Amino acid sequence: MITLIVGTNRPGSNTRKVARHVEEIYATLKVPLHVLDLAQLPPEIFSPSSYAEKPKSFLPFSDAILRSAGLHVVTPEYNGSVPGVLKYFIDMLKFPESFEKRPVCFTGLGAGIWGALRPVEQLQAIFGYRNAYVYPDRVFLPKINDLLDDAGRLKDPELLQRLKSQAEGFVDFVERLQKTRLRG
Numbered sequence: 093m094i095t096l097i098v099g100t101n102r103p104g105s106n107t108r109k110v111a112r113h114v115e116e117i118y119a120t121l122k123v124p125l126h127v128l129d130l131a132q133l134p135p136e137i138f139s140p141s142s143y144a145e146k147p148k149s150f151l152p153f154s155d156a157i158l159r160s161a162g163l164h165v166v167t168p169e170y171n172g173s174v175p176g177v178l179k180y181f182i183d184m185l186k187f188p189e190s191f192e193k194r195p196v197c198f199t200g201l202g203a204g205i206w207g208a209l210r211p212v213e214q215l216q217a218i219f220g221y222r223n224a225y226v227y228p229d230r231v232f233l234p235k236i237n238d239l240l241d242d243a244g245r246l247k248d249p250e251l252l253q254r255l256k257s258q259a260e261g262f263v264d265f266v267e268r269l270q271k272t273r274l275r276g
């Protein structure tokens with residue numbers, strides 16, 4: 093199973109809209125996918141006591157990471173970086189087993205012209221530090237508000253193709269590293 097992390101909890105986020113395309117692509121590839129939307133995080137996880145003891149309601153999130161053959165993170169750019177909630181989510185996960193030797197892939201989007209290059213590179217540093225296997229083919233979606241139509245769908249078939257190629261390549265990468273077959 094691949095786990096797709098929707099990297100913000102902002103209501104109505106464009107990240108969720110892009111993540112929906114990524115979900116559909118994995119469905120077409122017949123790859124089992126679990127979606128972790130940070131908008132669904134239980135409020136208790138934000139209590140300072142969570143550093144020492146995780147609330148039971150967080151278990152579905154932390155266990156999904158541990159059960160994943162690979163992780164696909166879709167992140168927006170907030171203040172030249174990753175959303176605080178995404179970094180906090182990472183900080184709440186079990187150390188070191190959550191990311192150790194786990195394949196991970198990044199898609200970024202932003203309102204500006206860099207398409208979340210900064211947060212994606214920051215995530216590569218974080219996951220590299222945590223000994224994850226970083227998939228090198230990244231996708232950036234700049235000026236995201238111009239790329240989506242009124243229904244929240246990406247308008248440019250070339251971008252959809254880029255997301256598809258990324259997912260296909262990532263599935264190969266995961267299958268080789270984990271010596272498993274993901275495609276049904």
Ligand SMILES: Cc1cc2nc3c(=O)[nH]c(=O)nc-3n(C[C@H](O)[C@H](O)[C@H](O)COP(=O)(O)O)c2cc1C
Binds near residue numbers: 104107202204206
């Ligand atoms: C708190 C905050 C900070 C932001 N900072 C940046 C930024 O530094 N660079 C940028 O290109 N867009 C920035 N944006 C715009 C987001 O990239 C934009 O909202 C985009 O749609 C992706 O985020 P979303 O999933 O919240 O919609 C920011 C948005 C928010 C809410």
